[in-house]
Amino acid sequence: MISYKNALEIIANEISTASETKNLPLLACVKHICAEDLYASSDLPSAPISLRDGIALLGNKSYQVSTGDTLKEGTVAVIPLEEINNSNHVTMKQNIKEVAEDIKKGELLLKKGDYITAYSITSLASQGIKSIKVFKRIKVSILSIGDNLCPIQKDIKEGEVYNSNALSLGARILESGANIHKVWQSKNDKNEILECLQELSEKSDFIVTTGAMSMHDAMSKTLYSDEFKILFHKVQIAPASPTALSIFNETPILHLPGLPLSSLLGFELLGIPTLKIIKNENIQNKKSIFVKNEEEFTCKDNCTSAIPGFFNGITFKSAPSFKAGMLNVLAKCNGYALIKNTNIIEKDAFVEFFAFLKN
Template structure:
């Protein structure tokens, strides 16, 4: 019995074990990897109160506008009514609790300054620990290591971080025409490029004629090194991969999923390694990877959410799709509106090169112009 798309995603989360191998990496090599442990701050930042402005640090005294300037060496505690010259980012000595920006000083003498009456105590002061508190969680296990996270890590003198090992995938393309060289293996190259684009690693791309024994032999070899194998083709009614699924020589997790145009797609276990089976028709293969392969990769890699982020767009053109399933419709979005590709049948080849993402439509035959739809970018949204 066919299952829903949501049921397929639930099976991925409950029946597949994420990778457990970790490695220690220099910070810059850890970009976009997934942290394998929590990282906490060893000390507070700033370590001492700091000036946020070029100007003067004063020991604030209410209703006082004239402050006497001290010259170094300064006393241990700056007394009320006194101040010192400070640069941006400089530590503020004890007693001084307010910063007067240079441009706010009414007039300056060699030994004193006059300030406005509206000065607020503690203005332009960054307190101890205001950026980072000692013991603060800087990086959470299973969180993506971004450039912004590296800001906090490097400020603590951390030069290496523990991350899960990069996901390794092999691709097995099945088909007589592929084996004879009659057609080029564009599916495998597209999938490999997408795996790399998403942060994975491709171990091997292998072509196999449509023979059950040879398919099993190739799978046994590929899973020795890969964390996951993707097969393409041979899923039609009388094909070899379909027969292996139905006879349960590979352990099926799901076989029939109500999705379009990626039907039939399947997920199995072979010697405890996940095998994703995608159709051979080009657009069906690639959209099947987006719908099932991407969540599988994200789950194996310990990403917190297996569904990629999406934005909400306004559909600009009436779309027809299949009822009683989850349909992936490729198209283009400028971040506000969505226009679907002119064609999106499973056998189309070059449609996705003209698209920057897709929408998912569930159990509807028509999406009208003006309707809100979710849009998933293939890569990160463009910077406007």
């Protein structure tokens, strides 16, 4: 069993990135990864502009302007219309947006590897950039393993459970800017698992399996056959400690437990970092904040624990229950606290909080 830190290091060092690119119109680039460095071709604004409706002062003269108007050379300030009769003190450059105050010519607007958001588009559009080169979205497949799983498309039978893990993981993958290739199910059987993985690996950039990771289950045992290169198996995290990462036919596979909270938090802790590398996304330390804990809770003291909960802007409150088998916990949370080797987290103690991000 390896530490969470070591697992992340292995992911960073062993997982290959995708390289295929294409050119897309600007609006179609959202949720893609930029494949080139993009620089500003001109200053913004290229001339001083007024930030208010009012009277512009130019030496001993003045003239009326509207918000956004280009100002005459030598204009020193703009007095808003509503302040004209009460303006006793005027400062230089008051209500003026100066040349290059927003963007300077030659400024780096977007780096290769940046995830493109709606706000990334703002600066690009201001420069008249109509299309850019992006990395093609990767294809991810999900294989759920279990003898009692029922696809959402079918009527459930006695003793079965709907395969909610696959839908949740699929939605999270789509949120991150990747595409879903296939969502399949397999019985807890070595030959059937291998057959599915063989076919999925032919057209998938990444595969996520869920279930059958207990010691005597088929996926856990199949990992040690010749077809797999194991990068790690079992991580000191709670939940999701049985998680493994392997290479099968040159395709990386993240093997998650089947219990819902274990599966979903395991993907958050290990699947998202893997996905970012495969997508060619710039890897940065995930942003966290240290906040006060609202109510005492306990967790395991021999590993790194991901505790789902809700941050209200002031304090963090853990979910009422965060057992590995809980299903609906994350729907009521906006992130998790990462606790390292500590059993009791007291009220008002500071915890490290990570928000669930959309990429």
